[in-house]
Amino acid sequence: MNNSGLHPTKLAEAKVEIEPLKLPKNREAFGELMKLVGSCFGPKSRLKCIQISEESPAIVTSTSMRLFQYLPVSNPYLKLVIQAVKEHLKIFKDSGTFVTYVTLNMLTNFSNLPFPPQLISSLFDAFSISCLEYLKSETCHPKVQLDFDSLKQLMSVTQNIISSKPGCSLQDDERTHLALQLVKSFLHTIPSPVVERPSQPLHIGRLHFTSYEGGRVLDSVMYPGLLLSSKLCSLKSLKCRERLQVILFTVSLSWNKDDPFLPNHLEYCSTLELKSHLSSWFEMFGRKLIDKGIGMVACQKIVNIHLKKYLEDHGVIVLEKLGLETAVALKELCGRFFRLFILLTCKIFLNNQFFSSNINLNAITDYHNACFIFQIVCQQAVNVLYQLLLKPVGLYGAGCTECHVASVLRKQVQKDLHIYTKRFGCSEAVVLSTGECFSSCLENSAVSLSKTSRLNLKTDSHFHHLWSETPGGDVANSCACGQFTKTELEPCIWYSLRWGEMDFVYVKDEPCPVLKNSQLSVKPSVIIDGCASRLNAYHVAMETTSALLRTVLYIEDRN
């Protein structure tokens, strides 16, 4: 307290750090997360176990969705990167680890370059624009047109996604079976041209996934219809039926004083015996439903216990607490006759014989954590299939796209060297070095995917796809994605991957990669990534890196 008697307001001083990207603590944090994410990348990835607290169960996963849901992160840079990844996953559900890895790799390598930071970030932006423009262009070689009529291609895409999640712990036949079920389910949601209501627009059906613990994966199956939990109704009223009429209430049928049905205001005379009046009202209401031949009463919220008992006693199935999503799904099924099955004593299966817009995939696994991973894998695979439905374009997977784009960028930087030097007022060495850094970062993600040493990887001189070396020192028979075989590309020169930003001198020897060849058809077993999700992943990675590279100060308000 001072002389004037005023209480001073004590505010903590803000924490300010200069050049935060160069600080050891941030670099270590980037390195740690990059190592973690790099090991969770691709089909050869390794699982991670996360335990948030002593009371909570351990989570075993390699998927970015689960990883970032539970991974505790305090570093603000990493928080921002993870936030960007989460936003990407909200829509695309795929390529989360790719975004994280590429962003962190670029951030680490570019902030290490010994050039003025403004110049580095300007050059980074220029290269990002070139890279993204190439990926969007028609001459982009890795972009492949998929034939939606080819089941093999759809299976290939789906299997690729399932393979990238080792947490599923699947054998080959299990993987194939699950992929088949997923593709089948997906195809079932696409309505046929002949529908009963031709004047209405066509809508894609809903696909629900339920997973079980204990059982064989090969028993996973698809059901065209709606699968509901039996907790929603009492089992005694259940029996298999056909041609069921359903009435759906989206308001509460609990009828207590605070939760009125239909009218928004309820006034009643205090002398009136409300309870008995209501129960007789419910009986009257229930009688009306039975008289109309209603076989099932479904309620999004709660059904009054007296009403429920009355209806069940008269053989009407009552489902309550459906929730919004199930109610909407049921609403779409409404209006037709139903078949009712009881399944596995714990699920009720509703099926519309004529028009199934709801599909349920029952995925079975034998251990607890895999249930969650199954859900994620199924959602991811179907999401990619829907994206392909909108635009049937894919990108070569297994790192071939990244290697190809890296080579294209190298050649483009060399070709436009004078433009860059003039525009940015710097030397050729700076431009080439920074360009090489950018290309190396792309290749690093391919190296991380293959889980091999950089020494054992090569690119071909035609398309610059990624090839691994056999233990004998020869190049493998086919490239990483499987599109090209060694014999197809001969004669061919094999180039080793670069080591870093100072290796730009070797670029001059390499020929420019072949661009789009429309006559090149995609082989059925090629590893393909969904184009939309991967393109967005590139965008997000580069935009986030660009924003973070430009930071010179870190300011934290500690109040």
Add this chain to the structure above:
Amino acid sequence: MSEVTVNFIKHLVDYIGSLVEKSYGPYGRSSLCVSAVGQIEITSSGISILETARVNHPVATVITRAVKNHHELVGDGTKTFILLLKAIFNELSKYITESSYIPQKQGTMEIRTKLRLELSNLLYFMLPEYFGQLRANKMIQNIFFHENNLPLVKSCVQNLLKTFLTGKFGQLVTHQLVELCYNLIFFSVSDISKFNEVVQYLIKNFHLLCCRINVLPIQLSRIVEGFVLTRDFTVPWKDYTSKEEEFNFIVILSSQDNQSICNGAILKITQPQDIEMFLLSSSSFYKSAMKAIQQHQIQLILSCNSVSESFKTLCYEEGIAVIAGIPREELLHLVSLCGIQPIICLQETLNASKIGKAQFARPITLEAKWYIQIGIKLSNLDTLLVPHYLVLCGPTEGICKQYFSESFNSLKVVASWIDSNCYHTSHGVQPFSSTSFCQKDSSGIKVPSKSIGSCDISTEINMPKENYKVNLPVSNVRQQSKLGWFEETCMNENWKIHVMSSSYGHSLHSTLRKSVTEDYPISSKECEYKLTKMVKPAFYLWNYDQGVSCPGSSFWELTLISLLRKSYNRATGNKNAIAMEILASSLFYIPILLHKTSLTNKQNTVQVYQELEESLQKSLQVCMDGVSGCVISVEECTTRESVASKELLLCNVLKLVIQLLKLDGIVNIPKLPKVLGED
């Protein structure tokens, strides 16, 4: 209580300046700011940095408030504000320490009073003149918002936006944002003469005309036609098809405390059959409402509250789309755009004033949420704008928020370029905000009139018939600067206009002189008629707004330094010489800083300083190159800035300096933070 010395303030502004210095210029860098609640933001905005840093000092609070006020008005210049303030206090401190004219007693009120008076004189008397001289510079571009000048207006706006946004984000983003902001403005403008009103409208309603999508990259941002309504519930629009032809719609806006809009009945249960009666009456109510709706061929109902399921079902059966849960503010904006009245309840009688016309309604998904895009048919022929909507995408919420706020600020930058907006501030006309156009005399500061004036043509009795007076009340320097243009525009083979100043200094009269031979007979009435015909179009243009811009990269600052240096000379005993010298030296800091934050920084600072001095001595028009940091001729400059915002910034900085020099002491001074980079 502790005394506040100039050195003390200098140390504080040095610290504040060090926070924003590295973010200055076209190649300035950003700061990663983490707020008290953990929100992460990457920004180069001076005010955001200051607010996060939250310098714990009352003087810092005063400075932050002044910066914030300036930012709210103009949308730009906060870093320049802080750095100029820093430079001025550095010079003031140096002067006080080194001066040999006054007793060397740092912090004495006499010295500060003297400095304050000189700075006040400079601010209120001398700067307006210098600004006028600057505006007369041939590099200053005046563009009237007239149809003939549309390409020039567009080019200038693009340059302004590019100059503003280049320093904020990398190239990956800047180009996209410039295009989006540019398109939003020019897609919305239907008549270029109303450019100012459209820009003001966009600024006022930007939060309703832009939505942020925190998932997609910026490349997927776009401008869509019409207006986009957000919805609050998850039942998808897919139940309803797009409507691509014209149709009628109504807007239901109930009062905020009335939650039920379609039911309206209060059920009194006295007997069991009352429930049945209620259900029957509700049903008939809906049916009668539906009749009225069908009568007026309404195909879309928009409501801010929930709508009962029964009514929705009834509408669905009749092919009428119902969208409920739309934010109230959006619906209010929509009705004001369309010029219709909303209805409170379906019981209301429908008429033409309550029915809007739409050209299309399309469901669109953004970030997996449903939105409705409506193309509005505006009822007024004399419409202000063509409605468009900006969909802004970014990879994270924090980054997208930055794009949003800088897009908003870019509109303010364009508004500040429009000259007449000097008088129109969000806080009303303030004498301090437009000091460049104020005249100060013994009666106090005169605020210029808002009205442009009217053209009053009259003939004076006893005047020779060749002379006709056109009274154009001109009350400020801005209009005075237009007179040269006015003379040229009104030039005619038979008539010439001469502009004469009256002794009052506030109004000028134009006298038309007939240059034809004296024996050409012409009646006064005919003369008057010809005069009106000739003057009226020119006068109409006189009333057009104009945009005044100058080359960027510190051209304006260097030109002002040149003017100041020509004027002051201590030897002649110029009373305000010290203040002018301090200001000139402070302004020099800006081009030097541009050199330091350039991309490649080719020359060293001493060389640049020398080159600038030489150019000023030779009165060459130069500026700084953002890439190399070298001095270049102004003809090579590709950036443009608003003149009015420059003038306003300088005036506001000087005003703050004067205010801080008045500070006597502070109660309970906390410890000053260290300047960044100091050991």
